[in-house]
Amino acid sequence: MAxxxxxxxxxxxxxxxxxxxxxxxxxxxxxxxxxxxxxxxxYERPPLSKGYLSGEKTFERLLLRPAAFWAERGIGLVLGRAxxxxxxxxxxxxxxxxxxxxxxxxxWATGGDPRRLTCDGADLAGVHAVRTRADVDRLVHELRGGxxxxxxxxxxxxxxxxxxxLTKLDCSVVVLEAASRVLARVAGEVLSNFYEAEHRxxxxxxxxxxxxxxxxGTDGHVSGVCMEDGTVIPADLVIVGIGIEPSVAPLIAxxxxxxxxxxxxxxxxxxxxxxxxxxxxxxxxxxxxxAGGEVMRLESVQNANDMAxxxxxxxxxxxxxxxATPWFWSNQYDLKLQTVGLSRGHDQAVLRGDPxxxxxxxIYLRGGRVIAIDAVNRVKDYVxxxxxxxxxxxxxxxxxxxxxxxxxxxLDDDVLVSAPPLDT
Amino acid sequence: xxxxxxxxxxxTPHQLPGRMGRTLMEAIRESGIDELLALCGGCxxxxxxxxxxxxxxxxxxxxxxxxxxxxxxSSEFRRPGSRLSCQLTLAADMEGLVVQxxxxx
Numbered sequence: 001m002a003x004x005x006x007x008x009x010x011x012x013x014x015x016x017x018x019x020x021x022x023x024x025x026x027x028x029x030x031x032x033x034x035x036x037x038x039x040x041x042x043y044e045r046p047p048l049s050k051g052y053l054s055g056e057k058t059f060e061r062l063l064l065r066p067a068a069f070w071a072e073r074g075i076g077l078v079l080g081r082a083x084x085x086x087x088x089x090x091x092x093x094x095x096x097x098x099x100x101x102x103x104x105x106x107x108w109a110t111g112g113d114p115r116r117l118t119c120d121g122a123d124l125a126g127v128h129a130v131r132t133r134a135d136v137d138r139l140v141h142e143l144r145g146g147x148x149x150x151x152x153x154x155x156x157x158x159x160x161x162x163x164x165x166l167t168k169l170d171c172s173v174v175v176l177e178a179a180s181r182v183l184a185r186v187a188g189e190v191l192s193n194f195y196e197a198e199h200r201x202x203x204x205x206x207x208x209x210x211x212x213x214x215x216x217g218t219d220g221h222v223s224g225v226c227m228e229d230g231t232v233i234p235a236d237l238v239i240v241g242i243g244i245e246p247s248v249a250p251l252i253a254x255x256x257x258x259x260x261x262x263x264x265x266x267x268x269x270x271x272x273x274x275x276x277x278x279x280x281x282x283x284x285x286x287x288x289x290x291a292g293g294e295v296m297r298l299e300s301v302q303n304a305n306d307m308a309x310x311x312x313x314x315x316x317x318x319x320x321x322x323x324a325t326p327w328f329w330s331n332q333y334d335l336k337l338q339t340v341g342l343s344r345g346h347d348q349a350v351l352r353g354d355p356x357x358x359x360x361x362x363i364y365l366r367g368g369r370v371i372a373i374d375a376v377n378r379v380k381d382y383v384x385x386x387x388x389x390x391x392x393x394x395x396x397x398x399x400x401x402x403x404x405x406x407x408x409x410x411l412d413d414d415v416l417v418s419a420p421p422l423d424t
Numbered sequence: 425x426x427x428x429x430x431x432x433x434x435x436t437p438h439q440l441p442g443r444m445g446r447t448l449m450e451a452i453r454e455s456g457i458d459e460l461l462a463l464c465g466g467c468x469x470x471x472x473x474x475x476x477x478x479x480x481x482x483x484x485x486x487x488x489x490x491x492x493x494x495x496x497x498s499s500e501f502r503r504p505g506s507r508l509s510c511q512l513t514l515a516a517d518m519e520g521l522v523v524q525x526x527x528x529x
Contacts, residue, residue: 021458044465051467062465069456286473301463329469336491338469379494383471386498 004102005033005076007315008093011109011247012036013045015281017064019107020075022312030104033076034096035083037110039066040133046301048136049161050331054168055140059133081363083110084255088274107311108251108264108272108279109304112244117153121215127223127238130158139213139237143169147236150174151225154214155182157330159241160195162331167202174227174233175199176210185243187339188349190362191374195332197355202333228384247296258285263297270311280307290326290342290371290389298342300328323398325390338382341372341389350397353378361385363400370395384408426514431485431524432459444515449473449510450524459525466510469527470480473509480521484512496528501526 005022009016013036020032031164036042041325043062051057061204070077070378077093085094086106092103095115112207114129116122126147128139133312143166149390152159163173173183181192182199211228215238246263248256256262257273263285270278270286281304306324328339335358343349346364353360359377363370369392384407388395395410425441425520430452432438434516444449449462451471462470468491477485487493492511496502506526512518 025458047465061446064453065458066454066456069458072456305461305463327462327468327470331467331469335467336467379491382499383494383498 001107003033003078003099004031005106007032007107008101008103008105009034009107009109010093011111011281012038012042012043012077012079012305013109013111013281014064014301015111015308016107016109017042018305018308019109019280019312020080021073022064022309023315024073024075026312026318028312032074033078033101034070035081035093035101036056036077036079037082037096038132038134039080041065041070041077041079044301046287046329046342048133049130049158050165051138052133053130054165055137058116062133065083068354076287080334083108084250086250086276086277088254093277096307104276106277107308107316108248108277108283109308110247111282111304112246112299114189114240115245117212117215117240117242119212119214121217121222122240124215124217124222125220126217126236127215127240129240130162131244132186132202139239142237143347148172149234149236151176151233151235151237152239152241153225153310154239154243155179155206155208156185156241156243157183159239160199161330161332162241163199163206164202167204172205173203174205174235175207176212176227176233177206177208178210180206180208182206186343187374188335188343188346188362188364190349190351190355191337191376194355194360194376195335198333203369244282244299246285248279248283251277251279262295265295268317268323269314270307270322278311280304280311286322288291288326288342289323291344292366294345298326300326302327325386327386334377336379337378338375338376338379339372340382341370343374345371346371348397350400352381352401353403363388365397368394370400381407387411401413426516426519426521428514428518428520429522430455430457430475431522432457433525433527435524437522442518443522444514444516446514447510448475448512448514448521449481449508451514452509452525457525459528460509461528462510464510468492468495468508468511471498471508474499474529475507475509475523476526476527477505477507478522478524480518480523482519484521487511499526499529501529 343364361381364372370388373385
């Protein structure tokens with residue numbers, strides 16, 4: 001069976017869906033086809049570790065658009081199929097069911113696959129990822145079946161959000177983090193320490209520098225985790241939240257610049273090195289000005305959405321470069337964390353407010369310039385601090401710590417004007 | 425169900441049904457109007473579902489929380505009646521609500 005479309009989008013997540021939506025919004029009249037690996041219509045992924053896991057939100061409420069929308073806008077959907085081979089010379093995509101699709105332009109928006117444990121027992125039933133609806137449905141099924149002892153491997157956002165939900169569902173929760181602190185990859189020490197204390201206060205048994213030896217099971221189902229030091233932690237279910245690997249193998253095999261781990265390399269227009277093939281979202285390795293020009297992948301809704309918008313506008317004749325401000329959020333318990341900018345590479349972290357009040361911000365600086373803000377229950381700082389990040393503002397740490405002075409007021413500071421350009 | 429009117433950015437009014445207990449953001453999204461990004465999915469973490477309340481029940485034109493108020497401050501289009509539609513939970517006394525979708529920031 002063969003098919004053809006002017007624009008074929010591989011991946012039906014936030015990036016893929018938004019690319020199609022934005023193409024139509026910007027007046028694209030050609031044919032659009034989305035190929036999605038999951039059987040479901042495009043849906044919001046962030047609630048999977050929050051409101052959908054807790055049962056507060058039904059799946060139908062996560063749909064990015066109603067079912068009828070896609071047909072009404074002339075956006076074709078092939079669901080439950082992955083794109084497995086790309087032949088850029090003849091501009092053809094081969095799907096997991098053997099179907100061949102000819103494209104004019106290909107947008108690769110496949111996101112990633114949860115990284116898996118490599119130790120013994122990693123394949124036991126009851127070992128879960130939190131990446132897709134199906135993952136969470138399986139998890140919820142076990143919880144309904146009475147599973148109450150949860151071990152979460154990985155103290156990143158996914159693991160910590162899941163921990164917060166599971167404690168609310170009366171589970172006993174152990175979080176095992178290999179590094180010396182949680183959120184080490186994405187946040188500074190103050191934030192890590194704060195979240196560790198919060199989780200412990202909610203009854204989570206959180207262990208850092210935790211080295212796992214293997215998982216073990218009974219009748220093929222996980223029943224515990226054995227640590228390197230011989231400690232045994234009983235478990236009814238295990239959640240593995242240790243990051244993702246970008247789903248880019250078909251593009252790399254087709255000759256695209258990039259690697260299986262680092263993602264597919266894109267230029268400022270989100271174009272890969274292959275003709276008429278773009279890549280967006282979690283899988284796209286791009287130079288990010290907010291990281292001093294470092295080539296990186298960003299795993300966020302913001303990044304997927306804004307890259308999709310950039311590509312859609314370019315394809316509609318309005319050439320754009322991707323330069324959107326990174327932002328992110330995470331909800332755990334009654335804590336609303338909002339992040340703007342990228343804190344990696346900071347040489348100074350300034351605390352604004354007192355973590356004991358459960359409302360504070362951490363402002364990250366590099367060379368005296370504001371590069372990122374983590375705001376916990378402090379929406380005002382997030383909103384007002386965005387400009388400081390976007391300008392790379394030079395502000396004295398002392399002024400940043402003064403909670404009586406709104407961050408907005410620092411914008412009028414004359415030091416901003418005299419600041420030299422950001423070295424990227 | 426209640427009747428609500430949503431004006432898209434070009435001013436065209438759309439009558440749509442609102443399921444009580446759901447948010448206005450969800451009602452707009454379910455209707456197929458795709459002018460709202462609503463990026464955070466309704467958890468009051470961004471400001472991409474901004475609307476102007478033009479007519480409706482008493483008090484709807486005032487943000488209900490400090491977080492919503494602060495987030496609305498991020499929009500250069502904020503004006504009296506500005507709300508984040510994810511923070512408006514539809515109820516029987518909101519029959520006849522009229523909102524206009526705010527310009528994109």
